[in-house]
């Protein structure tokens with residue numbers, strides 16, 4: 001039997017798709033490494049990797065091989081059964097981190113939803129029903145379910161859907177005094193990104209991280225690190241917290257974990273995990289063998305001293321190229337971030353223009369991202385060839401040149 005193939009193009013999107021996205025004009029049809037090709041066979045250099053997802057580039061041969069092999073062995077069994085890839089992946093994740101136990105989900109929001117539900121249940125189990133306050137940070141992003149979007153620090157994403165989950169408060173990122181003034185014995189958990197991605201590439205200071213940990217300890221609150229974007233080598237460590245002196249109680253991982261195949265994980269200690277007892281939470285697809293077999297190869301590949309050292313080296317190349325670009329065009333007020341999660345903030349003069357530059361770059365054959373209205377965001381594959389970095393920067397320079405002279 002063959003499919004009844006119909007020709008489709010970008011314009012069909014507006015007819016057949018719900019209008020919550022506004023995809024670019026080009027429609028990609030294949031990828032290899034850090035390059036993509038569209039329907040017209042135009043080539044693009046990919047500084048986006050989805051949104052910090054395709055961490056080993058497109059169609060990374062060992063992942064293709066694993067997918068093919070596992071697809072002929074076992075796709076899915078439900079969580080009434082366990083499976084070998086899930087157990088192997090969980091073992092590798094716990095061996096590599098502070099954590100002792102793992103819950104698998106399919107997306108960052110789902111992992112965060114699990115983390116928040118676990119924190120609330122843990123507080124209830126140990127301290128009674130008054131301890132329900134969750135504190136998170138302005139401009140933080142934790143996903144699009146109603147709980148996670150409410151914990152996220154942008155009301156633009158959470159307003160307009162009726163009554164929100166309660167007992168959630170926000171303070172400014174890196175403002176320890178503001179956080180301290182909100183905390184009490186009723187604080188159940190703090191949720192934060194070690195480096196805010198969507199919110200504009202803002203790194204938490206060491207001092208802040210240490211202070212947050214101390215406040216959590218003082219008030220018996222759980223510290224949840226949302227490493228959905230920062231995890232799996234993105235910042236040059238397997239997880240960003242490993243570059244600090246601070247350990248979380250719960251950590252969530254998604255995006256890069258499947259390198260393009262949907263999978264997420266919530267990691268925690270055995271003591272805390274006890275509160276997610278049989279029946280308290282679940283997921284139909286979470287931890288399925290297809291996803292876990294792929295993530296296992298991703299973790300094996302990324303959790304390697306040489307690989308992570310390369311990410312840090314590529315980060316320097318990237319930052320230097322952005323600095324050189326700025327010497328030429330003087331459009332960035334700041335270039336920041338860690339590893340290959342980088343942001344370039346536009347100067348006062350060019351406020352609000354990040355999307356314009358992103359679209360012009362695409363016309364030159366370069367995919368980049370934005371983080372808010374004023375920050376260009378770069379999240380290429382962690383194994384992007386140095387040549388592709390240089391070639392992409394030339395395209396970015398060209399796009400900026402044309403834009404400035406228009």
Ligand SMILES: *Cc1c(COP(=O)(O)O)cnc(C)c1O
Pocket residue numbers: 106107108109110112141142143144193197198226227228229230254255
């Ligand atoms: C992308 C992201 C999420 C949401 O992940 P989904 O897979 O889209 O649900 C949550 N937290 C952070 C920090 C993210 O960057």
